Amino acid sequence: MQELAEAIREEGKRLLESGEVDLVIGFTVGTLPLRAAPVFVRRAEDAEQLVWNSFCENNLAVYLRDIRDKRIAVVAKGCDTRAIVALINEHQLDRDKIHIIGVPCHGMVDRRTVARRAPGQVLAVREEGEEIVAEGESFSIRLPRSKALYRSCAACTHPNPVIYDILLGEEVAVWAEDPYAHVREIELKPAAERAAYFATEAQRCIRCYACRQACPMCYCEECFVDHTTPRWIESGVTPAGLQGWQIGRAYHLTGRCVACGACERSCPMEIDLVYLNGKLRKEVWELYGFQTGLIVGELPPLAVFQPDEGSDSTP
Ligand code: SF4
Ligand code: SF4
Ligand code: SF4
Secondary structure (H helix, E strand, C coil): CHHHHHHHHHHHHHHHHHCCCCEEEEEEECCCCCCEEEEEECCHHHHHHCECCCCCCCCHHHHHHHCCCCCEEEEECHHHHHHHHHHHHCCCCCHHHEEEEECCCCCCECHHHHHHHCCCCCCEEEEECCEEEEECCCCEEEEEHHHCECHHHHCCCCCCCCCCCEECCCCCCCCCCCCCHHHHHHHCCCHHHHHHHHHHHHHCCCCCCHHHHHCCCCCCCCCCCCCCCCCCCCCCCCHHHHHHHHHHHHHHCCCCCCCCCHHHHHCCCCCCCHHHHHHHHHHHHHHHCCCCCCCCCCCCHHHCCCCCCCCCCCC
16 A cells, blocks of 8 residues: 555655646545645645555545646555546546546545444554554554445445546456445335335435435436425425435435445434435346446446337336
């Protein structure tokens, strides 16, 4: 990881020094243990701030649409690059203005899992090989990285960047055996149990919309939940309003979700958002053999209408 971090700093510095880009978007040390924070680096001497570790969990593609007047370099994991491809395909990004610093990803560690396993407040954390070492005032615990990954990362099928201008580090082997294992687990439950699970999860939502803000594919100028004339769904924190929000958002991401898990990581209530989007990803895969954000120019099935296509659901 340290070698990779150094390579990112060198590339960031080189790009800014040479004037190839105006801005490098990457990660820096977070203000709390178990956190890395997105950082915007504008001067070559500030490239020293860039880091790379198991807590670089944000999908940095989320920032790219907002900065159109600059040449940007972005540090990108597999899922960030899938979002970049999907945004290019939706005509939201100009490929020529983005320099992609591709970084093969070993999976991001769920800071909440580490905090829960620790017997007290975690004050410092470090990585030693394949282990995470978390320390507090009177304890030091070790966790295997593989057992502490975010659910989306444990199920990741594209940890390596799918598009890049430079690739730093060696590509990694894919570890996920079944990307839809969690969805299948829920599909197997009786309908009443599935409905109860959905209702219970939705009910915990506080409608903070952090999931929407963290998602690179949620970019509507006016979200359907904020629309008042007409009002599409109930705006209160009621069961109907909360379930409408969860279902509406998942549907809007059908065939567009890149499986990054940024929504789930940002949720302060730790709601299981992965299974809803995962279920729709699975449907799109089974019906159309399509995975989002893999090929520039390949549009999502629901964005393509063929006048002569049938109305049944056969692929
Ligand atoms: S979803 Fe894949 S690429 Fe993205 S952070 Fe997780 S393991 Fe890395
Ligand atoms: S819905 Fe969640 S997993 Fe899908 S692209 Fe958005 S943030 Fe990533
Ligand atoms: S981040 Fe969580 S609590 Fe906030 S709106 Fe999304 S699902 Fe609800």
